Amino acid sequence: MILDGKAVSEKRLEILKEEIEESGLYPRLATVIVGEDPASQMYVRMKHRACERVGIGSVGIELPADATTERVLEAVVRLNNDPDINGILVQLPLPDGVDTTRVIDAVAPEKDVDGFHPCSLGRLLAGTPVFAPCTPQGIMTILDEYNIPIRGRRAVVVGRSIDVGRPMAVLLLNADATVTICHSKTENLEEEMRRADILVSAVGKAKFVGPEMVKEGATVIDVGINQDEQGKLCGDVDFEAVKDRAGAITPVPGGVGPMTIATLMENTFRAAKLRTCDNTVR
Numbered sequence: 197m198i199l200d201g202k203a204v205s206e207k208r209l210e211i212l213k214e215e216i217e218e219s220g221l222y223p224r225l226a227t228v229i230v231g232e233d234p235a236s237q238m239y240v241r242m243k244h245r246a247c248e249r250v251g252i253g254s255v256g257i258e259l260p261a262d263a264t265t266e267r268v269l270e271a272v273v274r275l276n277n278d279p280d281i282n283g284i285l286v287q288l289p290l291p292d293g294v295d296t297t298r299v300i301d302a303v304a305p306e307k308d309v310d311g312f313h314p315c316s317l318g319r320l321l322a323g324t325p326v327f328a329p330c331t332p333q334g335i336m337t338i339l340d341e342y343n344i345p346i347r348g349r350r351a352v353v354v355g356r357s358i359d360v361g362r363p364m365a366v367l368l369l370n371a372d373a374t375v376t377i378c379h380s381k382t383e384n385l386e387e388e389m390r391r392a393d394i395l396v397s398a399v400g401k402a403k404f405v406g407p408e409m410v411k412e413g414a415t416v417i418d419v420g421i422n423q424d425e426q427g428k429l430c431g432d433v434d435f436e437a438v439k440d441r442a443g444a445i446t447p448v449p450g451g452v453g454p455m456t457i458a459t460l461m462e463n464t465f466r467a468a469k470l471r472t473c474d475n476t477v478r
């Protein structure tokens with residue numbers, strides 16, 4: 197079975213659009229992009245387009261590639277203090293000269309719709325999340341939409357980044373999976389991966405996951421954004437070789453990516469609601 201992230205994201209965006217309409221709120225997202233990386237520009241454009249579709253206002257702040265950390269911080273602080281802005285997204289990666297940790301830490305936790313602030317990650321770890329990072333939260337949504345059982349299942353996450361691997365593992369743990377996190381120093385990686393009922397690959401290597409790493413019938417989630425030999429977008433998973441062995445699998449494109457954006461919209465609406473009902477975030 198192919199897990200159609202595009203279709204699920206469309207459905208969730210339609211529902212969200214109605215919820216926003218009924219709420220009478222006008223949520224607003226600010227994006228901050230530093231430099232002119234074409235891939236980052238494309239992602240940010242896609243986010244603005246999604247905002248427009250569901251009735252979220254959006255503003256884009258663009259800073260030059262040589263902006264200092266102080267200059268980026270200044271932009272973030274201005275957005276923190278702007279009562280018209282509910283959500284702040286600083287597009288990553290930032291240029292080498294900018295201190296990413298300081299910038300992420302500067303985002304007001306109640307506007308942290310990306311879920312990368314230590315406050316958001318800490319809440320997630322505590323089991324009381326407010327904003328979970330969009331990619332792993334979107335994966336939980338797609339698993340839920342297709343009724344893939346998680347409780348008691350063995351989940352293996354390959355990759356331990358702040359934006360995907362770590363929060364993914366915690367979300368699966370919070371849903372009562374038995375979770376293993378693998379990474380570049382893991383011994384017997386293939387053996388670990390073969391034990392997974394739910395296998396999440398967030399590695400960043402084309403054709404990294406072959407059929408020998410996948411248990412028959414497993415659910416395979418492909419978070420990779422890579423290019424194949426012809427420069428075409430492809431995930432971490434050798435899709436053609438794995439798809440018949442897997443019980444369910446996400447394609448790239450059309451899998452995890454669209455779910456990331458739909459979740460960002462949901463988080464931004466939540467930020468707008470939190471503001472009106474004075475919920476605790478900190």
Ligand SMILES: Nc1nc(=O)c2c([nH]1)NC[C@@H]1CN(c3ccc(C(=O)N[C@@H](CCC(=O)O)C(=O)O)cc3)C=[N+]21
Pocket residue numbers: 239242285286287288289310330331421429448449450451452453454455456457
């Ligand atoms: N602060 C921050 N937050 C992010 O959420 C964030 C980020 N920085 N930096 C980069 C990554 C990447 N990311 C994607 C979002 C959508 C697709 C997506 O929708 N992709 C389409 C294909 C688009 C294409 O044609 O290339 C798909 O998979 O079907 C992919 C990747 C968000 N990221």
